[in-house]
Amino acid sequence: xxxxxxxxxxxxxxxxxxxxxxxxxxxxxxxxxxxxxxxxxxxxxxxxxxxxxxxxxxxxxxxxxxxxxxxxxxxxxxxxxxxxxxxxxxxxxxxxxxxxxxxxxxxxxxxxxxxxxxxxxxxxxxxxxxxxxxxxxxxxxxxxxxxxxxxxxxxxxxxxxxxxxxxxxxxxxxxxxxxx
Amino acid sequence: xxxxxxxxxxxxxxxxxxxxxxxxxxxxxxxxxxxxxxxxxxxxxxxxxxxxxxxxxxxxxxxxxxxxxxxxxxxxxxxxxxxxxxxxxxxxxxxxxxxxxxxxxxxxxxxxxxxxxxxxxxxxxxxxxxxxxxxxxxxxxxxxxxxxxxxxxxxxxxxxxxxxxxxxxxxxxxxxxxxxxxxxxxxxxxxxxxxxxxxxxxxxxxxxxxxxxxx
Numbered sequence: 084x085x086x087x088x089x090x091x092x093x094x095x096x097x098x099x100x101x102x103x104x105x106x107x108x109x110x111x112x113x114x115x116x117x118x119x120x121x122x123x124x125x126x127x128x129x130x131x132x133x134x135x136x137x138x139x140x141x142x143x144x145x146x147x148x149x150x151x152x153x154x155x156x157x158x159x160x161x162x163x164x165x166x167x168x169x170x171x172x173x174x175x176x177x178x179x180x181x182x183x184x185x186x187x188x189x190x191x192x193x194x195x196x197x198x199x200x201x202x203x204x205x206x207x208x209x210x211x212x213x214x215x216x217x218x219x220x221x222x223x224x225x226x227x228x229x230x231x232x233x234x235x236x237x238x239x240x241x242x243x244x245x246x247x248x249x250x251x252x253x254x255x256x257x258x259x260x261x262x263x
Numbered sequence: 264x265x266x267x268x269x270x271x272x273x274x275x276x277x278x279x280x281x282x283x284x285x286x287x288x289x290x291x292x293x294x295x296x297x298x299x300x301x302x303x304x305x306x307x308x309x310x311x312x313x314x315x316x317x318x319x320x321x322x323x324x325x326x327x328x329x330x331x332x333x334x335x336x337x338x339x340x341x342x343x344x345x346x347x348x349x350x351x352x353x354x355x356x357x358x359x360x361x362x363x364x365x366x367x368x369x370x371x372x373x374x375x376x377x378x379x380x381x382x383x384x385x386x387x388x389x390x391x392x393x394x395x396x397x398x399x400x401x402x403x404x405x406x407x408x409x410x411x412x413x414x415x416x417x418x419x420x421x422x423x424x425x426x427x428x429x430x431x432x433x434x435x436x437x438x439x440x441x442x443x444x445x446x447x448x449x450x451x452x453x454x455x456x457x458x459x460x461x462x463x464x465x466x467x468x469x470x471x472x473x474x475x476x477x478x
Contacts, residue, residue, distance in 0.1 A: 088279065088280055088281075088282055089279045090277050090278050090279040090280075091277075092270075092273070092274050092277055095270070095273050095274075095277070096270070099269075099270070125268070125269045128269050128273075129269055129272060129273075132269075132272075132273045132276065132277075134346065134416040135280060136280040136281065136282050136283055136414075137282075137283055137344075137345050137346060137415050137416045138282055139282060139283070139285060139345065139348075140282055142347075146347035146348075147345075147346050147347035148346075148347075149347070150346035150347040150348075150349065150418055151346045151347075151416075151418075153418070154346065154418040157418075
């Protein structure tokens with residue numbers, strides 16, 4: 084170790100050779116992930132190198148290196164927890180934005196539908212609403228309005244077609260406006 | 264990252280380094296500063312007028328004991344800042360308990376003899392100068408200890424900060440008690456002891472700020 088402190092790379096190799104496997108086993112026992120244990124082992128030796136002047140000559144090397152290894156693992160765990168908290172916060176934020184956007188979109192859509200319905204002729208609008216909104220059958224609509232069943236179907240169908248046409252024209256204008 | 268990548272980084276960065284002195288020796292390097300603080304506080308203001316009546320042991324003797332205890336606790340803090348030399352929980356509790364109890368014992372020994380100063384706990388504002396003087400007196404030792412801690416690698420920053428902050432507080436208090444002649448318990452606890460605790464907390468905060476892993 085003294086030779087390593089004096090700047091000899093062979094001394095580092097010897098320390099690495101002697102301790103890398105044990106440090107890896109130690110990291111593996113802490114994190115239980117082989118790939119992560121490899122990374123943490125390398126990080127331990129980097130940290131050991133950066134703080135090598137804290138080694139007191141004459142003292143055993145192993146407790147010193149293992150204290151650094153444990154610190155590296157704890158730092159990793161803390162960083163992971165911090166990252167997970169951050170990601171959870173970002174995800175929650177995104178969910179909240181989506182909910183807001185969905186609500187706003189629904190209101191806008193309802194407004195568009197109301198506007199488009201105004202352009203549908205009254206008899207078609209009546210049949211359309213009775214069938215598609217209130218859930219009446221065509222026979223019930225026919226009885227209520229005093230028309231034939233086929234006439235009720237035709238009015239509802241034409242009303243829907245006209246409504247769809249209005250809505251598609253409006254959404255096309257909206258998209259163009261967005262593009263501008 | 265592979266082993267050979269680490270080797271390449273180490274090889275690129277490798278140069279001889281001088282290892283840190285042992286913690287006790289680094290703490291001893293603070294001794295001139297400790298003496299300056301202990302003697303400097305009464306010299307900058309004045310020595311308490313009852314110094315002679317108090318006797319050498321109860322005045323200078325107890326201050327020497329308190330400042331040496333502070334220095335020893337700083338040494339423990341510096342030892343804690345070396346990987347692999349962390350204190351056991353029992354030793355840590357004993358060191359902190361002795362450090363915190365010592366000023367109280369010293370106040371008690373002094374209060375038996377004299378009872379001068381604010382007698383009520385509600386008069387805490389009276390004598391705030393003692394708190395300020397003590398904290399300011401601790402600053403030079405705090406800065407020097409912070410420098411020594413920064414050069415090491417504290418893996419338990421809070422523990423390290425508690426120890427050397429407490430040590431600095433004791434040293435400042437050792438000087439303050441040669442200047443302040445109020446000896447009532449409320450004053451001692453609210454102004455003097457709270458300054459020791461404040462110094463300890465400063466140690467924790469400073470260590471948290473300065474002691475990042477070496478890059």
